Amino acid sequence: GEDTILVCSKCNFGANIEKLGEKENCPVCKSKLLKKRAIEVGHIFSLGDKYTxxxxxxFKDKDGKEKLILMGCYGIGVGRLMATIVEVWHDSKGIIWPQKVAPFDVHLISIGSLKKLGKEAQRIEKELEGLGLEVLYDDRKVSPGEKLIDADLIGIPWRLVLSEKTLxxxxxxxxxxxxxxxxFFxxxxxxxxAKILLKEKND
Known part of the structure; x- marks a missing residue:
């Protein structure tokens, strides 16, 4: 979820406001703390001897004395990361996936008769995939407008449209x-x- 955090612009100290309270100065360097909104994507817990x-x-220490193991754990939530990306990378039409983390590289759409377009669209899909790009191919029997709106909503970095007119x-x-x-290519x-798209993906 979202949190309010206090951040020091000088030494990069940061902490949740509920942990630190309404302090004005950094506990490390005494500089002024700034309030910022943040999204929590991971956790660190000190478990101590709760489970051990x-x-x-x-375990036995260097002197041979038996001591309880002290535990800690941490984790990054994949779902939270995805939600954070969408929160930052979007517009009024939908998601804008950054290419490094996009579920697909290319959204290939055929608009028109599948009898006329299907073979060529499948050739393009296979050729792009053979060159290392992940392709989402939309050959649904729905209107062109619905396909284009859905493409913006899903937000794959590149949209390729094959229509009877372009063919x-x-x-x-x-x-x-x-x-x-x-x-138009x-x-x-x-x-x-494909080389252009791969270069952008890998830069």
Whole structure:
């Protein structure tokens, strides 16, 4: 969930406000503390001997004395991380996945008759995947508008649209999720397109 934290801009000390209280100065360097909103994505717990005492879990120290093991644990919540990414990377249309953590690299959409487009769309899908890109292929029998709206909502970094109109020109429409500008690539230059997308992914 969201928390209010106190952060020192000088020494980078930080703590939850409920732990530190309404202090104005940093306990480390005495500089002024700033209130910030933060999203909790992980936990660290000091468990002490809560579990080792009833289990009688012990070890021998360097002097041969038997002592209880002191425990601690930590964890990062994958669900919380995803929620945090969506909280930061979105617009009014939906999610804008950063390419490094996106569930797919490319959202391939066919608009029009599957009899006319299916074979070419599947070729593009296989070629992109063969070059190392993960592809989400939308061949549902729904309206073009629904497919495009869903693409923005899901937020895969790159949207490729193959339609009867673009196929007739031997082209495919290419668009970054966060941009309005459309580009068109020759269908016989899919490898060149894949190299561009892979470079952006790996940079």
């Amino acid at each position: 005492l009833p289990l009688k879990a012990t 007739a020109k031997n082209k495919i429409e290419v668009k970054r999720r966060e941009e309005e500008r459309l580009k 020759d269908l016989n230059k899919i490898q060149k397109l």
